[in-house]
Amino acid sequence: MLFSMSRNPEEPVYNRIEEARLALGLSRQELADKAGVHYQTIGYLEREEYSPSLVLALRIAKTLNQEVSELFSLTPFKKGK
Amino acid sequence: MLFSMSRNPEEPVYNRIEEARLALGLSRQELADKAGVHYQTIGYLEREEYSPSLVLALRIAKTLNQEVSELFSLTPFKKGK
DNA sequence: ATGCTATGTAGCATTAATGCAACATAGCTG
């Protein structure tokens, strides 16, 4: 109810949101609207400043037509896809 | 830093954790240990009192050898598998 | 009966996830 102090959690989650988003030609704003979140939230996720809730991950995956495991991983993704 | 007041979020996520856990003959305590969380957290999740973080969902899925989408869903699961 | 395990419940503390607002900046385009 009072504080804050987030950005940069201890448990990182790697993702390919930006890749998948660009592949569909969407701006962050558009993706955010489709997923029902703030456009800055997409920015934070793409920069991996924090990891999404499962709900959000599921909505983003659905919006981008990807499996959750294709978009998010506990270990870094290899480069070219 | 001060308050609380959770349990029962607005955005439910359905899951089959209990099914999958029992299928492997694990107790909540055992699953919790393997996934690195408190055993009560598993209880809350199975009772769907709240939805996990993506990190936790990924760890649980890995521990139970399931795809995230097989274990968690934004819409209710059909009965018998 | 005693003890142990599995599970449900409740409360409190801490931290992460998210919204939002206000800027800054870079690239376009008219």
Next chain:
DNA sequence: CAGCTATGTTGCATTAATGCTACATAGCAT
């Protein structure tokens, strides 16, 4: 140049996720 869009940055407020402790109960042993 002015204006617009996309994106990055910072700060603050709110709420959810999680740990932990304690206690209750039910079942199954010994």
